[in-house]
Amino acid sequence: MSLHLMRDLENLKREILTMGGMVEEALDRSINAVMNRDADLAREVLHGEEAINTKELEISEEALKVLALHQPVAVDLRYVIAVIMVNNDLERVGDLAENIAERTLDMARLSEEPVPYDLNQMAETVRLMVQESLDSLVNQDVQKARRVCELDDEVDDLHREVYRIMRALMKEDPESVDRATHVISTSRALERVADHATNIAEDVVFMVEGEIIRHGGIEEAE
Amino acid sequence: MSLHLMRDLENLKREILTMGGMVEEALDRSINAVMNRDADLAREVLHGEEAINTKELEISEEALKVLALHQPVAVDLRYVIAVIMVNNDLERVGDLAENIAERTLDMARLSEEPVPYDLNQMAETVRLMVQESLDSLVNQDVQKARRVCELDDEVDDLHREVYRIMRALMKEDPESVDRATHVISTSRALERVADHATNIAEDVVFMVEGEIIRHGGIEEAE
Numbered sequence: 001m002s003l004h005l006m007r008d009l010e011n012l013k014r015e016i017l018t019m020g021g022m023v024e025e026a027l028d029r030s031i032n033a034v035m036n037r038d039a040d041l042a043r044e045v046l047h048g049e050e051a052i053n054t055k056e057l058e059i060s061e062e063a064l065k066v067l068a069l070h071q072p073v074a075v076d077l078r079y080v081i082a083v084i085m086v087n088n089d090l091e092r093v094g095d096l097a098e099n100i101a102e103r104t105l106d107m108a109r110l111s112e113e114p115v116p117y118d119l120n121q122m123a124e125t126v127r128l129m130v131q132e133s134l135d136s137l138v139n140q141d142v143q144k145a146r147r148v149c150e151l152d153d154e155v156d157d158l159h160r161e162v163y164r165i166m167r168a169l170m171k172e173d174p175e176s177v178d179r180a181t182h183v184i185s186t187s188r189a190l191e192r193v194a195d196h197a198t199n200i201a202e203d204v205v206f207m208v209e210g211e212i213i214r215h216g217g218i219e220e221a222e
Numbered sequence: 223m224s225l226h227l228m229r230d231l232e233n234l235k236r237e238i239l240t241m242g243g244m245v246e247e248a249l250d251r252s253i254n255a256v257m258n259r260d261a262d263l264a265r266e267v268l269h270g271e272e273a274i275n276t277k278e279l280e281i282s283e284e285a286l287k288v289l290a291l292h293q294p295v296a297v298d299l300r301y302v303i304a305v306i307m308v309n310n311d312l313e314r315v316g317d318l319a320e321n322i323a324e325r326t327l328d329m330a331r332l333s334e335e336p337v338p339y340d341l342n343q344m345a346e347t348v349r350l351m352v353q354e355s356l357d358s359l360v361n362q363d364v365q366k367a368r369r370v371c372e373l374d375d376e377v378d379d380l381h382r383e384v385y386r387i388m389r390a391l392m393k394e395d396p397e398s399v400d401r402a403t404h405v406i407s408t409s410r411a412l413e414r415v416a417d418h419a420t421n422i423a424e425d426v427v428f429m430v431e432g433e434i435i436r437h438g439g440i441e442e443a444e
Contacts, residue, residue, distance in 0.1 A: 064303070071293035081286070084303065085310070167399055174393045181389060 005070040012062060012083050013138070016090075019055045020134040023090045023097070026052065027130060027193065030100035031123045034186055039108040045101035052094040059087045075207070082207035086137060089196040089203075093130065096189045096196075103189070107182050115169060115179045119187060122158040125151055126190045129197035136204045145208075148201035155194040162187040227292040234284060234305050235360070238312075241277045242356040245312045245319070248274065249352060249415065252322035253345045256408055261330045267323035274316040281309045297429070304429035308359060311418040311425075315352065318411045318418075325411070329404050337391060337401045341409060344380040347373055348412045351419035358426045367430075370423035377416040384409040 026045050033041040063084050066072070072080060107114065129151050136145035166180040248267050255263040285306050288294070294302060329336065351373050358367035388402040 064299070067289075067299055067303075068295050071295075073290050073293075077286070077289055081289075081306065084306075088307070163403075167403060170392055171396045171399045174396050177389055177393045181385075 002070065005066075005072060005076065008062075008066045008070065009072075009076065009079060012059070012066060012080065015055075015059050015062060016083050016086060017134065017138060019052070019059060019087060019090050020130075020137075022048070022052050022055060023094045024127075024130055024134070026094055026097040027100075028127065030097040030104070031127065031190075033104045034100050034107070035120070035123070037104065037108050037114070039105055042101040042104035042108075045097055049094060049098050052091065056087055056091040056094075060084065063087070075210075078207045078210060082137075082203045085203045086200050089199045093193050093196045096193050100186055100189050103182055103186050107179070110178060110182075112175070112179060115166070115176055115183055117162065117165065117183050119162070119183070119190065122155060122162070122187065122190050125155055125158070126194045126197070129155070129194050129201075133197040133200040133204070136201055137207075140204065140208050142205055142208050145201040145204040149198050152194050152198040155191055159187050159191040224292065227288075227294060227298065230284075230288045230292065231294075231298060231301060234281070234288060234302065237277075237281050237284060238305050238308060239356070239360060241274070241281060241309060241312050242352075242359075244270070244274050244277060245316045246349075246352055246356070248316055248319040249322075250349065252319040252326070253349065253412075255326045256322050256329070257342070257345070259326065259330050259336065261327055264323040264326035264330075267319055271316060271320050274313065278309055278313040278316075282306065285309070300429045304359075304425045307425045308422050311421045315415050315418045318415050322408055322411050325404055325408050329401070332400060332404075334397070334401060337388070337398055337405055339384065339387065339405050341384070341405070341412065344377060344384070344409060344412050347377055347380070348416045348419070351377070351416050351423075355419040355422040355426070358423055359429075362426065362430050364427055364430050367423035367426040371420050374416050374420040377413055381409050381413040 026048055029041055029048075030045045032038065033045060063080050066080055067077075070076075129148050132144055132151075133148045135141065136148065163184060166184050170177050170180050248270055251263055251270075252267045254260065255267060285302050288302055289299075292298075351370050354366055354373075355370045357363065358370065385406060388406050392399050392402050
């Protein structure tokens with residue numbers, strides 16, 4: 001591998017980690033905002049979105065430049081393709097953080113008390129999945145990547161549980177419909193973040209082993 | 223461009239169109255199934271899912287092989303990257319068709335009459351978006367691709383409307399909760415299909431003009 005290529009691949013790695021850090025922070029803040037009904041924090045997440053979008057564009061362009069300039073092969077080629085795909089997934093996690101932040105502002109506008117449902121366990125698992133998927137990318141750790149994929153089933157189960165309980169609540173107490181649908185929406189956003197973390201982990205496996213694995217399950221649209 | 227590269231790019235195009243056709247058919251069937259509560263048709267969609275997943279893997283592998291063998295540059299490079307991204311989006315549309323089919327089976331199990339809400343206009347627009355995004359890919363038609371992106375706002379509005387009306391219905395009639403949440407889920411799946419069609423259209427613009435455009439809005443998690 002030429003020194004130039006090595007330097008450019010290192011640079012791409014640094015950039016995707018910066019992007020990962022920005023997205024992780026947005027996600028953490030949006031989760032804290034929704035848990036604590038903190039409208040100010042939610043607004044901070046919304047303000048940070050543009051920087052994430054800009055970073056995504058920079059990385060896409062950089063990755064294409066590396067492909068065009070160096071025409072890498074084998075594992076290096078797979079690495080650059082993985083960066084393009086991971087970048088895409090990270091940007092969507094950023095969108096979902098924005099979405100959770102907007103949900104927080106909607107909820108803050110309601111005068112009633114929130115419905116008593118704790119999304120903490122789900123939020124923790126999803127946060128862990130994002131962290132671990134990025135870790136597995138940096139360290140090319142396939143074992144860790146496969147563990148992320150396994151956690152996705154847990155999150156799907158947790159989301160189904162939220163959905164079931166909120167439906168029962170709405171039937172019992174029609175007054176709770178607005179608040180309960182906000183809980184469902186937040187839970188669904190978290191579940192979709194978990195899907196993106198899983199995609200990232202799958203890309204890591206592909207990058208390291210050249211093997212394409214896919215998410216056995218279907219995209220959860222509940 | 224070498225003859226080999228030209229032949230392989232043509233082959234990729236044919237393959238992605240085959241994939242597009244398979245996914246379009248799955249989507250059409252799932253929409254017909256959910257509209258007519260046709261459980262048999264829904265089951266056909268579920269049976270077809272494996273063929274779509276297999277085709278996606280074949281195309282991914284083929285695209286990587288083209289990159290490794292020919293090391294294309296400029297517009298050819300962007301074309302292969304676009305194929306990788308479009309392939310990914312098409313597979314997710316396939317997942318959403320599967321999702322709508324599963325929703326149909328859930329709804330068929332309910333004994334009550336469906337809630338009176340017509341998703342036809344939304345389904346038509348989404349179907350058109352998928353068709354036009356594939357058309358724009360084949361014909362490298364940037365104008366058509368941009369029109370697809372515009373239609374996405376319409377679908378988002380239609381989805382918000384469904385959400386608003388179903389929420390009002392659930393408040394009024396708690397008995398309708400299960401049926402109304404099915405309508406919301408189906409509408410959301412359609413709205414996400416529209417997002418993927420938009421991604422495809424954006425990839426076409428990128429491929430032709432080298433310009434990366436992005437979906438201004440946030441990912442809709444309602």
